[in-house]
Amino acid sequence: MDLKEKLVSSFMAFEERIDTSSALHDVRTNAIKNFENKGFPSKKEEAWKYTSLNAILKNDFSVFPKKENSVEFAEVKKYFLHEVDTYKVVFIDGKFSSFLSATTHEGIDVCLMSSALTKPKYKIVIDEYFNKIANKDETLTSLNTAFALEGAYINIPKNKIADKPIEIIYFTTGVEDALMVQPRNLVIVGENAHVQIIERHQSLNSNPVLTNSVTEIYAQKRAIVDYYKIQNDNLTANLIDNTYISQKQESRASVHTFSFGGNITRNNLNFYHFGEHIDSILKGITIIGEKQHVDHYTLVQHATPNCESHQNYKTIIGDSATGVFNGKIYVEKEAQKTNAFQQNNNILLSEKATINAKPQLEIFADDVKCSHGCTIGQLDESAMFYMQQRGIPKKEARALLMFAFCNEAIESIKIPELKHRITKIIASKLEVKLGFDL
Amino acid sequence: MLSIKNLHASIEDKEILKGINLEVKAGEVHAIMGPNGAGKSTLASIVAGNENYEVSQGTIELEGEDISELAPEERAHKGVFLSFQYPVEIPGVSVTNFMRTAINESRKAKGLADMPANEMLKLIREKSELLEIDRKFLSRSLNQGFSGGEKKRNEIFQMAMLEPKLAILDETDSGLDIDALRIVANGVNKLKSKDNAVVVITHYQRLLEYIVPDFVHVLMDGKIVKSGGKELALELEEKGYDWIKAELV
Incomplete structure (x- = not known):
């Protein structure tokens, strides 16, 4: 049985475990139908031209783990932003870990999706927001929706500011072979509300893992959302x-994606505007090898x-690694006075490293400022010689150049401890001790 | 200080230096002049360790030690400084952070601990005043968006920070107006001592009015074809290089 069949047949078993009388039942049923029709995406589709899931789909993935593993905080402390107090929503092999979490209902809700989906008091909110901005045609999103049960539920009411950053961490422990x-x-995030969120997926074992995650973010009027994704698996x-991010007028949403690890990582990041004077910020640093x-x-x-x-988006690719950047800016006819900018710079460190970059601008309004810039290059040899001449050894000179290359996306991290952490991860990726800070 | 013997070098099989001999002693200022394409910048670059050139023959000694196999940073740690004709722009790295890294890497190579921050700041203040550099300038990305003159002044600022034994100034005067030229030359003169040496590479005699050389060499077609005192520079300014060519025939 291939993974698609396995998932479709598991859906019935899944439905038996949950409340099939709820309105969610229809949502889930439609979603699994869409997935059943479309299946996993293949390279024949334009959106998946450069990324093949075939090799990973050959694994015999368990969809519901039979056993449970516990994890000691000391083992995983390093994955948390432990230098600073945070709210935490932590999952182990897909199940909520109350032991590792620090949730709240005081003024703001930082808790479990499973509660929000099942408890009556959340029904109004779920009816209004769940699976509304997510793309219902997209097959993997549908697959997630069909099985949607666990995850983080965060609701920051009007005029509230989340007093601490929120960490959402998904650990996998190798409880199943795959x-x-x-x-x-x-x-x-309600009107005038503000939140900072850090999301991380971390495998603690070398057994294969496939995570198919969906996040819906709603930024109401003048809300500020800063979302950071750490991918160092x-x-x-x-x-x-x-x-999927839905923004209302004068809201400001930023997503930083730090991709340093993992086998195959695909980030589908979508911003939709519903109001004027919205600001959307997408930043990415990708440093990969092997x-x-x-x-x-x-x-x-x-x-x-x-x-x-x-x-x-800044990308540094070494060894025989592959990077893809496919950035689409769509400006509808009504969207006059749009300012849309896109920058994608790539450095290839080896002969076998590959980048596929595809900026796409579709503009139907006539009074807009849109620009895109895409560069692919090697490290500047003349800059290397210049730095070495001043006494900076080759390895450090390389690191300094690469740091400088990524600097813009590091500088805009608003949580100082996170900025420090990302800087340290980058330093370890570049195999240098930092004798400098930028 | 610097002793170059029978240096031959090429790039992509094209021979550029064809047997250079040069002796520079501590406390001396040497000027190397010559027409475009003679190999002046190549010589500077090779002494600094640029790996793009192939050295096929000859030796380069610094204080009696052969440095021709050393990496550029190792030469820098031993006191070689090259002021670039075209300083490279490095976006995202401030002048201050660059200098801090350079100085601390150099100290590390000598087995010394990092320079304490207050000492570093004091040094930066002192040297930036010497070169009349605005402090705001130091937090800008290295050479990015600097004017030609600012880049050159920044090179000499770095030289002042690093206090090299052997400073090679490659066309440091190009792109400088007269005021900047005076400031740069003044900076170089203040750094000069009996223990270090300066090699000035230039097209024009102009800079040599401010940084007065003890010796002037003419580099043509990969060789030093004539050497003399500072009056040779004046003669070259007046008569060009053709008369030397005529002498060689």
Whole structure:
């Protein structure tokens, strides 16, 4: 039985475990039908031209783990932003870990998706937001929706500011030979509200993992959302991240994606505008080697006038790794006075390293400022010699150049401890001790 | 200080230096002049360790030690400094951070601990005043968007920070207006001592009015064809290089 068949047949078993009388039942049933029709995407589809899932789909993934593993905090402390107090929503092999989590209902909700989906008091919110901005046609999003049960539920009411950053961490422990998990997050940020969120998927073992995650984020009027994704997983972990962001007027949403590890990583990041004077910020740093594969597939849908979007993706690829950047900016006819910028710079460190870069601009309004820039190159030899001449050894000179290359996306991290952490991860990727800070 | 013997070098099989001999002693200032394409910048680059050139024959000694096999940074740690004709822009790295890294890497190579931050700041303040550099300038990305003159002044600022034994100034005067030229030359003169040496590469005699050489060499077609005192520079300025060519025939 291949994975698609296995998933479709598991759906019935899954439905028996949950409440089939709820309105969610129809949502899930439609979703599994869409997945059953479309199956996993293949390279024949334009959107998946450069990323093949075939090799990973050959694994016999368990969809529901039979056993449970516990994890000691000391083992996983390093994956948390432990220097600073945070709210934490933590999952182990797809199941909530109350032991590792620090949730809250005081003024703001930082808790479990499973509660929100099942408890009556959340029904109004779920009816209004769940699976609304997510693309119902997209097959992997549908697959996630069909099985959506666990994940983080974050609701910051009007005029509230989340007093601490929120960490959402999914650990896998190797409880099964191969495990597929499908986290589902819902983030609602009310008018004038503000939140900072860090999301991470971390495998603690070398057994293959496939994570198919969906996150819906709603930024209401003048809301500020800063979302950080840390992807520094091991070489047997695969991640398909589908993030959908709905923004109302004068809201500002930023997503930083730090892709340093994993086997295959695909980031589908989608911004939709519903109001004027919206600002969307997409930043990415990708540093990969060996045979890693990272694919950034972004969409900014400008549907309303006077909005801005800023994309800046920096990629450094070594060994025989492959990077993909497919960035689409869509400016609808009504979206006059749009300012949409996209920058994608790539450095290839070896002969076998590959980047497929495809900027796409579709503009139907006539009074807009849109630009895109894409560069692919090697490290500047003359800059290397210049730095060495001043006494900086080759390895450090390389690192300094690469740091400088990524600097813009590091500088804009608003949580100082996270900035420090990312800087340290980058330093370890570049195999240098930092004698400098940027 | 610097002793170059029978240096032959090529790039992509094209021979550029065809047997250079040069002796520079501590406390001396040497000027190397010559027409375009003679090999002046190549010589500077090779002494600094640029790996793009193939050295086929000859030796380069610094204080009696053969440095021709050393990496550029190792030469820098031993006191070689090259002021680039075209300083490279490095976006994202501030002048201050670059200098801090350079100085601390050099100290590390000598087995010393990092320079304490307050000492570093003091040094930066002192040297930036010497070259009349605005402090705001130091937090900008290295050479990015600098004017030609600013880049050159920044090179000499770095030289002042690093206090090399042997400084090679490659066309440092190009792109400088007269005020900047005076500031740069003044900086170089203040750094000069009996223990270090300066090699000035230039097309024009102009800079040599401010940085007065003890010796002037004429480099043509990969060889030093004539050497003399500072009056040779004046003669070259007046008569060009053709008369030397005529002498060689």
